[in-house]
Amino acid sequence: MEIIKFPTVLSKFGMLSYFQDFADYFSEIKRIYYICGVKKGIRRGMHAHKELEQITFCPYGTIRFRLDDGLSKEEIILNEPNKGLYIGKGIWREMYWEEDNSVLVVAASMLYDENDYIRDYETFLSMVKSGYWVRK
Numbered sequence: 814m815e816i817i818k819f820p821t822v823l824s825k826f827g828m829l830s831y832f833q834d835f836a837d838y839f840s841e842i843k844r845i846y847y848i849c850g851v852k853k854g855i856r857r858g859m860h861a862h863k864e865l866e867q868i869t870f871c872p873y874g875t876i877r878f879r880l881d882d883g884l885s886k887e888e889i890i891l892n893e894p895n896k897g898l899y900i901g902k903g904i905w906r907e908m909y910w911e912e913d914n915s916v917l918v919v920a921a922s923m924l925y926d927e928n929d930y931i932r933d934y935e936t937f938l939s940m941v942k943s944g945y946w947v948r949k
């Protein structure tokens with residue numbers, strides 16, 4: 814997990830943020846998806862990925878992330894358009910919508926593949942224990 818601050822151009826016409834040259838995180842963005850139309854109080858996620866890596870941000874609203882590497886948990890709030898979050902492989906994530914209609918955008922290192930998901934927490938923990946992911 815790493816917080817990323819996107820470069821931002823502010824003017825009287827608004828705020829423009831961007832990210833580029835993200836090779837420190839993964840080699841290629843293969844997919845972009847976004848989640849909208851979510852009511853406050855909704856929880857999403859509740860899964861980990863075997864290989865997928867993501868950079869995610871919330872350009873509108875407030876979304877709280879609970880991230881768990883199987884050993885420790887941490888919470889990160891995305892509530893600024895220029896604040897991004899890198900999530901590596903093998904991280905259990907839960908996202909809590911703190912405001913109606915908060916938007917979550919995700920740039921992902923792989924195409925969608927349901928086989929890459931781990932949707933059962935006990936399975937996730939046993940994979941962590943077996944050393945499935947080498948932690949830095």
Ligand code: TYD
Pocket residue numbers: 844846848857858859860925
């Ligand atoms: P999921 O990743 O489980 O979303 P969340 O963790 O936010 O609840 O995806 C929800 C559904 O959408 C699931 O049926 C898979 C499908 N989906 C795709 O078809 N393509 C995609 O790129 C993504 C991210 C999800």
